[in-house]
Amino acid sequence: MPIVDHTALPSLDRLKEEGVCVLTPERAANQDIRELHVGLLNMMPDAALAATERQFFRLVGESNPIAQFYVHPFTLPQLARSGKAQAHIDNYYEPFDKIRADGLDALIITGANVEGPELSNQPFWEPLIEVIDWAAENVTSTLCSCLATHAVLQFRYRQKRRPQPDKIWGVFPHRVVDLAHPLVNDVNTRFDVPHSRWNAVERDQFDAAGLRVLVESEQVGVHLATSPDGFRFVFFQGHPEYDTISLIKEFKREAMRYATGEVPDFPPFVANYFNTNQKAMICEYRLRLEEALAGGQAIPEFPENLLVSRLDNTWHDTAEAVVGNWMGLVYQVTNSDRRIPFMDGVDPENPLGL
Numbered sequence: 001m002p003i004v005d006h007t008a009l010p011s012l013d014r015l016k017e018e019g020v021c022v023l024t025p026e027r028a029a030n031q032d033i034r035e036l037h038v039g040l041l042n043m044m045p046d047a048a049l050a051a052t053e054r055q056f057f058r059l060v061g062e063s064n065p066i067a068q069f070y071v072h073p074f075t076l077p078q079l080a081r082s083g084k085a086q087a088h089i090d091n092y093y094e095p096f097d098k099i100r101a102d103g104l105d106a107l108i109i110t111g112a113n114v115e116g117p118e119l120s121n122q123p124f125w126e127p128l129i130e131v132i133d134w135a136a137e138n139v140t141s142t143l144c145s146c147l148a149t150h151a152v153l154q155f156r157y158r159q160k161r162r163p164q165p166d167k168i169w170g171v172f173p174h175r176v177v178d179l180a181h182p183l184v185n186d187v188n189t190r191f192d193v194p195h196s197r198w199n200a201v202e203r204d205q206f207d208a209a210g211l212r213v214l215v216e217s218e219q220v221g222v223h224l225a226t227s228p229d230g231f232r233f234v235f236f237q238g239h240p241e242y243d244t245i246s247l248i249k250e251f252k253r254e255a256m257r258y259a260t261g262e263v264p265d266f267p268p269f270v271a272n273y274f275n276t277n278q279k280a281m282i283c284e285y286r287l288r289l290e291e292a293l294a295g296g297q298a299i300p301e302f303p304e305n306l307l308v309s310r311l312d313n314t315w316h317d318t319a320e321a322v323v324g325n326w327m328g329l330v331y332q333v334t335n336s337d338r339r340i341p342f343m344d345g346v347d348p349e350n351p352l353g354l
Helices: 010-018 027-028 046-061 083-092 096-102 126-139 145-157 203-210 246-259 276-294 304-308 318-337
Strands: 036-040 068-074 104-107 139-146 163-177 190-200 212-218 221-226 233-236
Touching: 010 046, 010 318, 036 046, 036 212, 036 276, 046 083, 068 096, 068 318, 096 126, 104 126, 104 318, 126 139, 126 145, 139 145, 145 233, 163 246, 190 221, 190 318, 203 212, 203 221, 246 276, 246 304, 276 304, 276 318
Parallel strands: 036 068, 036 104, 104 139, 139 233
Antiparallel strands: 163 190, 163 212, 212 221, 221 233
8 A cells, every 4th residue: 555755754754765665645646546544643652653653654555555545643742752752743743633623544543651550540541532432433443552452442341451460572473263354364374473561451351342352362362353343443452563673672671771770670581582592692691781780880782783683573474464454444445435333324333244
């Protein structure tokens, strides 16, 4: 699906450098292709703001080439930002009032960092509810990622996420458990998905809410599910949008938090992500770090470049296929004037005829 460069967003330039198809508005105007307008509610912290843009836009841009894709990033003003991040938002993001007035065909809502266990106490809680309630009535389909999934499960289905004894952190195998749903058409029946979270909505909670589970893991539970109608809301608990290096960036950040005394323990290995040689490098680095800390010396440089060169990506192709199926369904519904749930002739409980 070609992305249309209708904004000065720097992430679009980065995608062009990577080889993702990005059309100028002039080229887009000369093509007789249906346009889709997709919003990205980006709630990620400052350090991940631009990377999250690229990750989701890349997945959509590499998906089904049946429409032109106009991206509309926005965020919530209740999220605290640095001056640099706020300047990025002011320059390149749209206000929600404009998004609401202009309308969207599809919406992606990212995760977010939170303080404390209770989601309803977060400063973005009420504004997020406002966005999702609007999307439920006005957007063909909304894809929720990680914490956004937990938030929707809590305030729309009364299922609160459950704290886990250990962080769910790694790349885990999953299986398709509902082969009939078009979101998993032509998708491998077993594939990997990265996860990074301390909480989970578990299978019994999805079942209690009447949601449709499509993909789950024996190790870390449900990854992909939908609202009862099969399409209006799509839920990810993992992070299929992650870059190959995303988890190593997280690991390095946690290692530096230990080095500076912010946390008491050096981070555990990210599950199913590092090979034996990489683990040996990390153990050697930890020894040098401990020696430096004990001797009051400078913190040694983390061997990020050596580790990155040996990483494998075992999830992106499947993530691209699932998002491609999602965008194809959005195109199918919007192109036939069957918007969910309020267009005549559409069963709001089963808009895809599943």
